[in-house]
Amino acid sequence: MLMNIEDAIAAAPYAEPERVSPLVRRVLAKNPSAFTYLGTGTYIVGSGTVAVIDPGPDDDAHLTAILAATQGETISHILVTHTHRDHSPLAVRLKALTGADVAGCAELVMEDSGPRMDAGFDPTYAPDHVLQDGESVTGPGWTLTAVHTPGHTSNHLCFALEEEKALFSGDHIMGWSTTVVSPPDGDMTAYMASLKKLQSRDETVYYPTHGDPVTNPQKLVRGYIVHRRQRENQILKLLEDGERDIPAMVATMYAMVSKKLHGAAGRSVLAHLLDLENRGSVERAGADTWRLAA
Template sequence: MSNTDDIPFDRTPVAAGTLEAVAPGVRRLIAANPGPFTYTGSCSYIVGRGKVAIIDPGPDDPAHIAALLDAVRGETVTDIFVSHTHRDHSDGVAALKAATGARVLAAGPHQTARPLHIGETNPLDAAADHDFRPDLALPDGAVVTGPDWTIEGVATPGHTANHMVFALREAGVLFTGDHIMAWSTSIVAPPDGAMADYMASLKKLRGRPETVYLPGHGAPAREAPRFLESYIRHREGREASILHRLRKGEADIPTLVRAIYIGIDPRLMGPAGLSVLAHLEDLVARGVVLTEGAPSIAGRYRLG
């Protein structure tokens, strides 16, 4: 059995619509789009003063965009950074760019981590922003500067194939999008996401100097290195739980979900199944687990 008891979550309520300083040179404004995936809403961050950058404009919500514009009244928005192309992060880009003329930067347009199998549909396709195109596609390690800020883009595929986190060097913080959040674990759902990529991206952050994570939803994650290690241990524990259940015999994904996710919000049963599928895709690719044909939600699995 695997749970999240070993992760030091911070589920402090964070209110939408309130502009708040959350780190030196960083202001946060949360959109009013609460839900099982977004917690109290999507976090937009304003970096710097005078000539500023905005990270993740959030959903296409006129009230939220108006509040962002009001927050930077008298300032110039030079750059809009986007962590990834799920609509609760990127849909507000068009309205914000139209109002400010700012340059849009991201890893690239939306793409799946792998091609769809024959007959497969993408369960998260409605959440994907297929129209998004950045003005500048940032390679891993790219650095963008403003008068009082320096932002480094760090490619972190896994939650989506084009996920990127952003390091603000002056403040020692990392804007982590949906890669790492303090209120919950991140969902990795094929074909948009891939577990092997996600684990590699988590481990990539080891040794970085940032001490605080500012996520796309919820409160900051303090003691960032400790929080990162708890995330990695949790995913490794989830894999161990899947293998433990398969030692009892062949199983399908609903059986694995019931055995592993104890006390889960019923609204998240479907996403939990997709997360198990992501683990199984990785395990099948490594030859640890076997299934007939390509791994799928409907498949049955056994140890290799």
């Protein structure tokens, strides 16, 4: 029987390092929510001299847990997939205590006027080095290579662990839900291209920042692509009957979803419409009204 979310939170191993592979440990932050699932999974890669991926929210207990998990070791790098506040803020304090280099995604802070479906941006993030696509950082026995995967955010990176054919997938691929793509920074065109990019790679396991390891990643990526194409086809079918606004489309497409979530669902519909507009399939008929392209 599947646990409900309350039971899963109660059973989650917060602050206790979990060994997920010979080279990888995970420490789970206690920040469960509708967009973080059980919380932010911070990964520790290597032994002796280690890298920390997505240090998480600025939380005293989580900082203590990371330091305890790496006691007697050297943290050489703090890597960040993107700058949402559940991923990057603790980098500042962890760097101050360890002297580690902060590397990974570019700085990005944006205001989003629409309903939020995830955490806001972190204004404190200040990387020592922005990793370009294909650029690596190394330590004894481990190599982490940046894989540029925009879509969830324009600055999103994944990190490939060469020695284990593993990918730290951040929020691009999550282990419990489809990811959020919310304009203006979230971009469905870029997101779909990033999914196809991962299809061409050969990693055998993904470690998302939220949720369990993904042991059938190619199947899941294909499922993500199919899911997005189904949503796209729903939109096009609705527009066959004439002009529609986003709230009307959401009411039909998400009829079985709580109305409390319809504002956020509208952001996803907008992302799809902008993608379809880029491809010449739809056009704006008004400020919030769309139709099939002539």
